Amino acid sequence: MVKHLFRTLTWPEVKERAAQGSVIVIPVAAIEQHGYHLPVDTDNVLVEHVTEEAALRSEGLILTVPMIHYGFNEHNMGFPGTVNIRETVFIDFCYDVAHSFVRQGFDRIVFVNGHGSNQMLCNLAARRIVNTTRALCGAVAHWALAKEAVDRLRESEFPGGMAHACEFETAMYMYLKPELVQADKMVQRETPSKQNNFLFDDLFGSGPVHMVNRWSRITESGVEGDPMLATPEKGREFSECSIKNLIAFAKLFRAYEVPPDADFNYKNEKL
Numbered sequence: 001m002v003k004h005l006f007r008t009l010t011w012p013e014v015k016e017r018a019a020q021g022s023v024i025v026i027p028v029a030a031i032e033q034h035g036y037h038l039p040v041d042t043d044n045v046l047v048e049h050v051t052e053e054a055a056l057r058s059e060g061l062i063l064t065v066p067m068i069h070y071g072f073n074e075h076n077m078g079f080p081g082t083v084n085i086r087e088t089v090f091i092d093f094c095y096d097v098a099h100s101f102v103r104q105g106f107d108r109i110v111f112v113n114g115h116g117s118n119q120m121l122c123n124l125a126a127r128r129i130v131n132t133t134r135a136l137c138g139a140v141a142h143w144a145l146a147k148e149a150v151d152r153l154r155e156s157e158f159p160g161g162m163a164h165a166c167e168f169e170t171a172m173y174m175y176l177k178p179e180l181v182q183a184d185k186m187v188q189r190e191t192p193s194k195q196n197n198f199l200f201d202d203l204f205g206s207g208p209v210h211m212v213n214r215w216s217r218i219t220e221s222g223v224e225g226d227p228m229l230a231t232p233e234k235g236r237e238f239s240e241c242s243i244k245n246l247i248a249f250a251k252l253f254r255a256y257e258v259p260p261d262a263d264f265n266y267k268n269e270k271l
């Protein structure tokens, strides 16, 4: 069977896979509080499952590399268990990781992110790869790949009811590691985050104004959403949907041909 995890390859095998055009998937997550009922590795567990399973089922197309475990998390530092990487350091770090794969000859790279606050930074790191190399690099949150399943199964109010340690994340963790979910400590529907028509926060659509408050000001448990609506069956559907869509995207991304560069600027010989 073709290896699907980058860490298990030898360097000649890495070279071979670059020549074959494997798509590099970089899982990105965070170690942070997830309420009273979920472990601090929630984002890691969810994104690891989606990215490793997608690679396993992709018949050699996707190579999943070791995860970036820590994320941008200053807003959560009021809770024990959270680790923060400063935003500029994080962008540079993600860029350096992706750029290393470009230097090895890979030309299609995707950050698959499992922590909301990382998303805009992963987007910027990906854009920097596109702007500075011949490779294509994109960034996606794994829940965005689960949208069809969420649309079908979601019971939380919208918008604002699915944000953190919520129906979505709890369901996936219940499906993957039920023994670590402390169901008796779940809080019901804490801080649905819709404050007004401008400021609200949801995995599936935030308000027009971007503002992330310090978390400890708005939630006591750390939860934003309703974990009581989670079931392992929903978790299975959410993750299967993400896996299927990640493979589908990798195929399209591989097939997408890069048009030649053009430069329409006036060429001033004196400069």
Ligand SMILES: [Zn+2]
Pocket (backbone or CB within 6 Å): 034, 042, 043, 114, 115, 164, 165, 169
């Ligand atoms: Zn999370």
